[in-house]
Amino acid sequence: MQNLGFALIDPHIHQWDPYNTPHVASLAVKLLGKHPFLLDKIVRLVKSKDLIETVGLTTHITRPYLPQDYKQDIGQYAVEQVVHVEASWADSKGKGVVAETQFIESLPFGTNTVQLGGIVATADPTDSNFKKILALHQKASSRLRGIRRMAAHHEDKGIHAWANDPHLYTNKKFLKGFEQIVRHHLSFDAWVYSTQLEDVIALAKRFPETSIVLDHLGTPAGLFGKVGQTTGLTQTARENIFYHWQDAIAELATYPNVYTKMSGLFMPVLGHQFHKKKQQASKQQIIDLVAPLITHALDSFGRYRVMFASNFPMDRVSTSLVNIIDALSDIVHDYDDETLQRVFHHNAKQFYRL
Template identity: 45%
Template structure:
């Protein structure tokens, strides 16, 4: 499907420099830079949960900056991007300050907005929001990485389950709503009902479900037992379908069509330089996209590449083409694609107020 006429807003990318700023993976990147250890051996020595999550580690072992994204985007007509926080290990507002100082918009896509890091459950969350907003006028959202999986063999990013249900989180969330900031929620698929409950408690909030809820193991086995066979994967899909339909009943929620190439979904990881071709991607992600389109509709879907996290599985152009092909077949003419790949991001992230 040709989306070449759409001036695309990529609503979910990451930038980092593990050597120059504090990331959760900075120590590993620095260690592997100094040790004469072959990358293949280093990968085999890493914990299985990390191997399965990242697929292939090269993107995490060095900087990923605007020129790197431009190279990955290739001929895809990306006009601007939204930067989403990722594993910053220092004061969260410093990531916002750092990313907005990067050379976006010269010979690279412009930086349209930032979704900064922070948890409403943390003490001082209100002060953190003010620090983000002072760091850059491009802060239009906040993301909390609260993904936690009951399979202990799958990497979790929260200290425990039910993070979105805690009293501290629910009370702190009001500060975000008062400032008219969008909330990017990254959860694993069994946590989607928590997002639904949050949306119902705060119907005035704009909530963005990242990565269609990340149904780990839906394409293949991961962790200790998740997605171990076709029957188990069918159970994951059916529960995901039910929970997505329930979530879509809250009109203040939109879904990001992003992260569908994350290795933790159970994708086979191809050899480097051999991105998974579009027909194979369509076969895998088609059922997810069609259900998301049928429940959320064209007005409440936003596309994001999730690069470089999705890079081990396929290219940005393959990812965008696969998504566009399925949605065009399901939604009809090109008008819905313009919403998914551009207009919805403008509206939801309120880019007109930049």
């Protein structure tokens, strides 16, 4: 769909600058940024194999990604506003994470690029200073709308773990800290692999008054091909991943405080091989691959609790943002003629109070 007929809201983009902020690749970028081939070699040497395989390539994470870059990626599509979601700020201990919120507020969002509508920051609910850190985030930006603490952790050791605790969302200290998210009237972005969806269900059940959004449809690692050591190795294994994901999504959707983002579906951890073939997934390839996931999410959550999000630049490794919007808008439009504007605009605006 080349013309949505309205300006969309993108409630999940990442912004970073390895040259000027704490970033996992800052030192390598500063030393070798003008030599991309050497930079790629060094990053692959110093970073773990599971991390490299999960993100696919290194080029899109070692380059700055700023408002003008997103503006270029969006092509002909009109965007009303975006939400920045925390992006693994390297100074992640205690109050250090507040600097990311300050950094985002300093960027040149506006009429020449894109409007910033909200910020989803990070903080550790198990930190004894969690309440104070939330207050500092709110002081740093009136656009603070929520918190994300990534919990993605897979039983396959070859798949990168984004949290040390395999069941972070059921950890007693985490749950105690989570009460501060409720008191500060913030939403929560949950990111897990599909094998952990039961933990999100438990969290939603425990805090029914808190708006929770499941990022990236729960990231069914290995759904489209082998990842890690053994995940998605056979067709039967991939079918089982899908069936488990279907059941867990349907159960999660029974909790009215939970939404989901149809995003992150072209990260290599799902088993895509486009980056290895130096290809970009076409619009039709995107439709063929992810239509069953999107229609099931819509069947489960309904038209009021699913929102489009780009996850850029993380999905850039497999395809373009224009291709993603073209394909996903066609899928949603075919599903239900009235759903398109809700999924690409209204639901994000309502969830994040934009």
